[in-house]
Amino acid sequence: MQLVVVKKLQRERIMGVTKEQVESALRSKLSPSHIEVIDTSGGCGASFKVEVVSEQFEGKRLLERHRMVNGALVEEMKDIHALSITKALTPDQWNKQQSQTSQPVA
Amino acid sequence: MARVLSNMLFKGFRSMEYTRATASASGSFLQHGMRFSTSVPNDPDTHDDFKPTNKLESSEITLKDIVEQDVKENHVMIYMKGDPEQPRCGFSSLAVRVLSEYRVPIGSRNILEDPELKNAVKAFSMWPTFPQIFINGEFIGGSDIILNMHQNGELKEKLKAKSSE
Numbered sequence: 001m002q003l004v005v006v007k008k009l010q011r012e013r014i015m016g017v018t019k020e021q022v023e024s025a026l027r028s029k030l031s032p033s034h035i036e037v038i039d040t041s042g043g044c045g046a047s048f049k050v051e052v053v054s055e056q057f058e059g060k061r062l063l064e065r066h067r068m069v070n071g072a073l074v075e076e077m078k079d080i081h082a083l084s085i086t087k088a089l090t091p092d093q094w095n096k097q098q099s100q101t102s103q104p105v106a
Numbered sequence: 107m108a109r110v111l112s113n114m115l116f117k118g119f120r121s122m123e124y125t126r127a128t129a130s131a132s133g134s135f136l137q138h139g140m141r142f143s144t145s146v147p148n149d150p151d152t153h154d155d156f157k158p159t160n161k162l163e164s165s166e167i168t169l170k171d172i173v174e175q176d177v178k179e180n181h182v183m184i185y186m187k188g189d190p191e192q193p194r195c196g197f198s199s200l201a202v203r204v205l206s207e208y209r210v211p212i213g214s215r216n217i218l219e220d221p222e223l224k225n226a227v228k229a230f231s232m233w234p235t236f237p238q239i240f241i242n243g244e245f246i247g248g249s250d251i252i253l254n255m256h257q258n259g260e261l262k263e264k265l266k267a268k269s270s271e
Binding site: 062063066067070077082083084085086 | 197232233245247
């Protein structure tokens with residue numbers, strides 16, 4: 001059991017996905033108006049945090065949006081250990097959030 | 107009558123803070139098994155022979171059936187890395203912390219203990235990562251979604267839906 005875990009870790013280290021790969025996969029499949037990919041793995045490329053703003057999310061529940069992001073990263077997910085989707089917003093929602101954070105309510 | 111009794115017994119355990127679903131398969135066995143297994147799995151002194159087992163070669167019950175039964179019988183069901191008492195991953199830990207806020211019984215299974223179950227759950231929900239949370243038999247999502255629903259109040263509503271039954 002322990003050995004399997006170690007082997008898997010080594011494989012991930014060799015096969016590691018880059019931030020750029022994740023970003024380009026999401027760009028090509030979800031044509032986002034805003035995207036941010038953060039490598040949270042500390043360099044081995046197995047753990048990412050993503051924010052995606054896309055018109056394709058319009059009218060879709062959060063679960064479906066996350067499914068779309070997961071679907072766009074099917075290949076990459078094989079080598080990613082952890083993917084955190086911190087934002088999956090429509091452009092409208094994103095603009096609202098941006099104006100809220102930049103103009104604190106008095 | 108026996109059914110009523112075993113239901114009462116089952117409910118009794120469900121009211122514990124966490125219900126640990128046993129790995130056993132059939133409904134009646136689950137209810138009987140629960141009685142003996144709830145306190146067992148985390149005990150380091152327990153011999154492997156006495157642990158619930160997932161060996162299903164001799165029965166026709168598939169892992170998918172087990173997952174279906176889990177999510178049907180547990181108002182809140184989480185498939186996670188580790189146990190609610192001892193999560194083995196930050197995301198699983200986060201999901202348990204969020205759910206614990208609502209003080210509802212949580213059924214759980216540790217997918218690290220069973221790679222086959224892990225794959226069965228992934229196929230069932232068509233979701234690639236863990237934890238995975240089900241409420242009222244419905245797949246809710248992973249830790250990002252549960253956190254989001256906690257923050258915007260949706261989780262409260264989802265959990266209420268059942269308790270008013």
